[in-house]
Amino acid sequence: xxxxxxLDVSHLPMFEISSNAPxxxxxxxxxxxxxxxxxxxxxxxxxxxxxxxxxxxxxxQLPHExxxxxxxxxxxxxxxxxxxxxxxxxKNDRGGIIGGMVLNVVLALAALALRAxxxxxxxxxxxxxxxxxxxxxxxxxxxxxxVADLIxxxxxxxxxxxxxxxxxxRLGVHVDSVVWYFxxxxxxxxxxxxxxxxxxVGAP
Amino acid sequence: MTPLAxxxxxxxxxxxxRRELERSWARRPGMYGWLSVTxxxxxxxxxxxxxxxxxxxxxxxxxxxxxxxxHADNHVLSADKYNQIFTVHGSTMMFLFAVPVMEGMGVYLVxxxxxxxxxxxxRLNAFGYWxxxxxxxxxxxxxxxxxxxxxxxxxxTPLSGPQFSPGKRVDVWAQMITFTxxxxxxxxxxxxxxxxxxxxxxxxxxxxxxxxxxxxxxxLMVLFAMPAIMVxxxxxxxxxxxxxxxxxxxxxxxxxxxxxxxxWFFGHPEVYIIFIPALGxxxxxxxxxxxxxxxxxxxxxxxxxxxxxxxxxxWVHHMFATGLPQIGEAYFTAASMMIAIASGVQIFxxxxxxxxxxxxxxxxxxxxxxxxxxxxMGGLTGVMLAAIPLDLQVHDTFFVVAHFHxxxxxxxxxxxxxxxxxxxxxxxxxxxxxxLGKLSFWVxxxxxxxxxxxxxxxxxxxxxxxxxxxxxxxxxxxANLLATIGAFVIAAGGVLFIWNxxxxxxxxxxxxDNPWSSGTFEWAATSPPxxxxxxxLPAATSRYPLWTLPKERVAVTGLRNDRREVxxxxxxxxxxxxxxxxxxxxxxxxxxxxxxxxxxxxxxxxFQWYYLGMxxxxxxxxxxxxxxxxxxxxx
Numbered sequence: 092x093x094x095x096x097x098l099d100v101s102h103l104p105m106f107e108i109s110s111n112a113p114x115x116x117x118x119x120x121x122x123x124x125x126x127x128x129x130x131x132x133x134x135x136x137x138x139x140x141x142x143x144x145x146x147x148x149x150x151x152q153l154p155h156e157x158x159x160x161x162x163x164x165x166x167x168x169x170x171x172x173x174x175x176x177x178x179x180x181x182k183n184d185r186g187g188i189i190g191g192m193v194l195n196v197v198l199a200l201a202a203l204a205l206r207a208x209x210x211x212x213x214x215x216x217x218x219x220x221x222x223x224x225x226x227x228x229x230x231x232x233x234x235x236x237x238v239a240d241l242i243x244x245x246x247x248x249x250x251x252x253x254x255x256x257x258x259x260x261r262l263g264v265h266v267d268s269v270v271w272y273f274x275x276x277x278x279x280x281x282x283x284x285x286x287x288x289x290x291x292v293g294a295p
Numbered sequence: 296m297t298p299l300a301x302x303x304x305x306x307x308x309x310x311x312x313r314r315e316l317e318r319s320w321a322r323r324p325g326m327y328g329w330l331s332v333t334x335x336x337x338x339x340x341x342x343x344x345x346x347x348x349x350x351x352x353x354x355x356x357x358x359x360x361x362x363x364x365x366h367a368d369n370h371v372l373s374a375d376k377y378n379q380i381f382t383v384h385g386s387t388m389m390f391l392f393a394v395p396v397m398e399g400m401g402v403y404l405v406x407x408x409x410x411x412x413x414x415x416x417x418r419l420n421a422f423g424y425w426x427x428x429x430x431x432x433x434x435x436x437x438x439x440x441x442x443x444x445x446x447x448x449x450x451x452t453p454l455s456g457p458q459f460s461p462g463k464r465v466d467v468w469a470q471m472i473t474f475t476x477x478x479x480x481x482x483x484x485x486x487x488x489x490x491x492x493x494x495x496x497x498x499x500x501x502x503x504x505x506x507x508x509x510x511x512x513x514x515l516m517v518l519f520a521m522p523a524i525m526v527x528x529x530x531x532x533x534x535x536x537x538x539x540x541x542x543x544x545x546x547x548x549x550x551x552x553x554x555x556x557x558x559w560f561f562g563h564p565e566v567y568i569i570f571i572p573a574l575g576x577x578x579x580x581x582x583x584x585x586x587x588x589x590x591x592x593x594x595x596x597x598x599x600x601x602x603x604x605x606x607x608x609x610w611v612h613h614m615f616a617t618g619l620p621q622i623g624e625a626y627f628t629a630a631s632m633m634i635a636i637a638s639g640v641q642i643f644x645x646x647x648x649x650x651x652x653x654x655x656x657x658x659x660x661x662x663x664x665x666x667x668x669x670x671x672m673g674g675l676t677g678v679m680l681a682a683i684p685l686d687l688q689v690h691d692t693f694f695v696v697a698h699f700h701x702x703x704x705x706x707x708x709x710x711x712x713x714x715x716x717x718x719x720x721x722x723x724x725x726x727x728x729x730x731l732g733k734l735s736f737w738v739x740x741x742x743x744x745x746x747x748x749x750x751x752x753x754x755x756x757x758x759x760x761x762x763x764x765x766x767x768x769x770x771x772x773x774a775n776l777l778a779t780i781g782a783f784v785i786a787a788g789g790v791l792f793i794w795n796x797x798x799x800x801x802x803x804x805x806x807x808d809n810p811w812s813s814g815t816f817e818w819a820a821t822s823p824p825x826x827x828x829x830x831x832l833p834a835a836t837s838r839y840p841l842w843t844l845p846k847e848r849v850a851v852t853g854l855r856n857d858r859r860e861v862x863x864x865x866x867x868x869x870x871x872x873x874x875x876x877x878x879x880x881x882x883x884x885x886x887x888x889x890x891x892x893x894x895x896x897x898x899x900x901x902f903q904w905y906y907l908g909m910x911x912x913x914x915x916x917x918x919x920x921x922x923x924x925x926x927x928x929x930x
Contacts, residue, residue: 094304094305094306094307094846095304095305095307095831095848095849095850096304096305096846096847096848096849096850097304097305097307097831097849097850097851097852098496098834098849098850098851098852098871099852099853100496100851100852100853100854100862100871100874101852101853101854102853103853103862103871103872103873103874104873104874105873105874105875105876106873106874106875106876107863107872107873111492111863111865111872111873112492112863112873112875113415113416113488113489113491113492113493113863113875114415114416114488116415116487116488116491116492117415117416117419117484117485117488120483120484120487120488120518121484123515123518123519124480124484124518124521124522125522127518127519127522127523128522128525128526131522131523131526131557131560132526132530135526135542135553135557138550138553138556139542139548139549139550139553142545142548142549142550143548148548217534217538217539217540218538218539218540218541220541220547220548221540221541221542221544221547221548221549221550222548223540223541224534224540224541224542224549225542227540228530228534228540232530235909239909239913242913243916243920246917246920250920254921254922255922259922263920
């Protein structure tokens with residue numbers, strides 16, 4: 092037994108649902124990783140464009156304009172669902188969490204349906220030239236991230252509704268909203284690259 | 296927050312707290328318990344031991360290469376075997392030894408030095424380790440089944456593309472990268488979060504130990520550099536080879552040079568990812584053994600950060616011979632020379648620390664001084680290589696081989712060995728033998744210079760890298776023989792080191808908590824530390840808290856010990872913010888890594904396995920997230 096000066100922390104709260112949580116920072120760091128990857132893909136798009144005279148290559152139709160624009164609007168709107176859910180998580184409002192995340196998923200699924208429709212109409216594949224490779228890579232990887240996040244959002248809805256609802260789930264909902272903001276935000280430059288790229292840096 | 300100086304002194308009874316912590320941090324029994332461990336000491340030690348096994352493998356490959364090159368027209372290895380062995384040697388040393396061992400040391404030491412109980416994401420930590428082991432085994436499975444990659448550790452296209460490298464060799468390499476990068480990124484994210492959010496109360500930014508600063512900077516570099524290699528090896532190389540994309544096919548609008556850009560955007564920072572943790576180790580060894588605070592702490596921290604930033608602006612100096620525009624290359628020359636300023640600041644701060652300190656010349660200090668000598672030589676050839684005319688002359692010759700072994704062995708391996716001697720007492724509870732340690736240092740130091748100094752001369756005489764033999768009339772025999780002899784001297788030093796480790800682990804002198812009278816928190820824990828590190832978390836009252844008087848030190852109370860509770864503090868000032876419960880042991884990290892492996896290895900042979908892998912990984916993650924109701928946590 093030794094006499095020591097002490098700092099009592101028993102009055103501090105458990106599991107703060109905010110950017111003070113280590114998990115929030117872990118999520119930010121994962122967004123750094125994904126963000127760097129997408130930035131490199133954008134750089135690759137324009138690098139590859141420098142190598143050829145005609146962009147997009149002959150025979151490739153220009154991408155749809157209307158559907159992706161609506162899709163982008165829907166994705167931005169779906170952030171409202173994430174925001175509602177994460178604010179509800181901070182206030183420990185179970186109904187708000189579920190409602191917000193369902194809104195998020197529904198709008199995101201509608202956006203994905205539009206993306207699929209526009210994607211389906213392309214007359215080129217990943218193996219028809221470097222233009223096809225890079226545009227497919229961007230779209231495939233972003234869609235993969237979006238689908239993965241939606242699956243885990245649904246899992247959180249399930250946990251919040253039927254599972255071990257508690258501060259861990261609430262923290263999960265909060266950082267899930269951060270992931271979603273990131274995925275939507277990074278889609279803006281990706282969208283500009285894939286759908287406006289051929290117009291901005293294209294040449295017949 | 297209450298100023299730490301004003302807190303009252305009370306009598307603390309350690310025993311009940313200790314008993315509760317032993318129970319809540321216990322590992323599950325048996326094999327299952329071993330596989331489901333999530334404590335950072337266990338996983339850190341596994342990283343270190345595994346990495347040293349890969350170092351041995353890489354060393355054996357180096358000896359085989361040196362045997363082959365010992366004299367002209369030698370035929371120990373065939374050309375094809377030689378190609379596989381130098382590729383696997385480089386890949387092992389970079390991806391399976393250097394990065395993982397630095398991560399492992401960080402996983403072990405950072406939570407201890409910060410005064411907390413574990414890393415921020417213990418299960419992610421375990422997952423990263425399993426991914427690393429599987430990736431390493433996969434590469435060696437390739438080598439032993441004659442599917443070892445044979446295109447150099449950077450696998451340039453078009454040589455590595457579908458046209459010139461049919462078969463599965465390059466795919467094995469590319470997928471091994473995926474495994475090890477996932478592992479490195481897991482550790483980076485968790486260490487960065489730990490350093491930012493889980494420091495001891497009172498540990499403001501200007502009290503973070505230099506080693507933890509180094510690991511924070513290194514982790515952030517990993518987060519920005521490693522995605523590039525994932526793009527290069529996975530999106531580029533694997534898809535070009537398996538599903539017919541055209542990223543590096545000039546006939547279809549692609550460009551092989553693009554691969555080099557993306558690869559070196561990772562590859563150059565990679566050098567600093569290995570080197571920066573070593574700088575942190577040197578600072579820790581230096582302040583302890585000079586028995587004074589490190590000279591120029593703010594300048595040291597800033598030069599670490601500057602190194603990290605400039606490190607991202609150098610990649611083109613690996614590509615001077617590719618015919619890029621001269622004006623662009625000149626910028627990279629300037630940047631390459633600028634980084635010598637940041638490294639120079641560190642060197643001079645260490646010199647000042649030694650000058651004004653009372654040096655204790657133990658084995659660790661020997662390795663640190665060896666590091667300064669060798670690394671300065673490697674740095675000088677680095678500045679030479681940054682000049683385009685000289686680089687064009689010696690590009691792809693043994694001059695470059697000599698340069699980067701001086702930088703990497705001198706800059707990373709010597710500090711690592713020093714660190715190993717320094718912290719061995721903490722890892723195992725016993726001290727390394729000092730006389731044997733000093734002997735192994737001198738053997739390694741002499742062997743190293745004997746091996747790699749002649750390579751400068753060979754390079755200037757025109758001997759190119761990656762040739763499996765040469766003709767007698769080239770006049771390269773004597774220097775090559777010298778290098779081969781040196782390689783075996785290094786091997787002898789390695790044997791001495793291993794002997795010392797084995798002997799000391801069993802019969803070494805007991806270390807006690809703080810054998811070197813160091814100032815940082817890891818020495819406040821028992822040797823070896825218990826899984827919870829500290830009975831009462833410490834608070835930081837200065838930059839070297841153990842060098843303050845015991846009555847001035849502060850212990851944190853009020854955390855619950857019947858579950859894995861830790862304290863979260865603010866980023867800038869280390870003010871306590873809230874309490875946090877870390878997860879306990881879990882088998883899911885191992886299961887998830889196996890499920891991911893099915894997809895990753897399957898896709899080497901058939902791309903569609905990726906989809907199966909994604910489904911399986913999703914199932915694994917859902918299992919990971921699944922939890923029974925934690926009865927003791929109010930919503």
